[in-house]
Amino acid sequence: MTHPQQGTPPNRPPYQPPYQGVPTQPGYPAGQPVQPPPPGWTGGYAAPEAQPVSRTSALVWTLGLVSILGVALGISLKEDGANAWHSVHAWGGLAIAGAVLTLAPVAGHSFGMTAARAWQTAVVGAGALVLYWVLFVLPSVGSNTSLLTTIGVAAGAVAAWLAPGKAPADSRQPAGNTW
Numbered sequence: 001m002t003h004p005q006q007g008t009p010p011n012r013p014p015y016q017p018p019y020q021g022v023p024t025q026p027g028y029p030a031g032q033p034v035q036p037p038p039p040g041w042t043g044g045y046a047a048p049e050a051q052p053v054s055r056t057s058a059l060v061w062t063l064g065l066v067s068i069l070g071v072a073l074g075i076s077l078k079e080d081g082a083n084a085w086h087s088v089h090a091w092g093g094l095a096i097a098g099a100v101l102t103l104a105p106v107a108g109h110s111f112g113m114t115a116a117r118a119w120q121t122a123v124v125g126a127g128a129l130v131l132y133w134v135l136f137v138l139p140s141v142g143s144n145t146s147l148l149t150t151i152g153v154a155a156g157a158v159a160a161w162l163a164p165g166k167a168p169a170d171s172r173q174p175a176g177n178t179w
Contacts, residue, residue, distance in 0.1 A: 056164055057106050063159035064103035070152020071099045071129070074137075074145045084145060088136050095132035095149075101125025102156040105163035119165030126160035129153045 053061075075084040075092040085092055102125045108118030133153040137146045 054164075056162060060106045060159045060163050061103070063155045063162070064099070064106070067099040067102050067129070067152045067156030067159060068096065070148050070150075070155060071095050071132075072152075074147075074149030074152060077145050077148070079143055079145045084136070084149075088132075091132055091136060094128050095153075098125040098128030098132065099152060099156050101128070102159040102163075105160075105165050115165030116167065117165075119160075119163050122160040122163050122165075126157045129156045 075088065075095065077083060088095075102122045104113065104118040104121035104125065105115070108115075108121065113121065130153065133150065137149045137153070140146050141150070
């Protein structure tokens with residue numbers, strides 16, 4: 001710290017007020033006037049072009065959303081005065097989570113998943129849906145809510161089946177003997 005009569009410390013330059021009448025540019029020393037825009041600049045920046053969504057990805061999105069809606073509605077709607085939550089308990093949460101996981105091939109890139117890992121996640125979700133269906137929906141398949149749940153499970157299974165990221169069938173060469 002310096003005494004007011006001593007002046008500026010030796011390692012700092014004396015204070016200079018900014019250039020009067022013209023604002024300064026960020027990142028430039030005080031006193032530099034703002035530069036004019038380059039010729040032909042229209043005042044905006046080009047936004048990156050959106051990648052088109054493939055038909056397969058759109059179909060997986062649609063089937064995944066149908067799966068979530070079908071399972072959630074099939075569990076939550078009342079039939080004969082009660083809904084399925086009274087009998088399935090936490091298994092209903094597993095079924096809804098499985099339906100959500102079927103969206104991994106089209107939403108997994110947002111979470112840093114590779115295409116192969118996202119497909120594997122969707123298959124696990126479809127497996128959870130089929131397990132739920134066999135344990136809880138199949139025994140009461142004659143009800144209206146079981147129809148909704150069956151539609152949701154089928155949509156989730158088809159979404160995982162069609163999803164991108166699956167390794168081609170000819171790339172899986174067996175290791176060793178094939179007899």
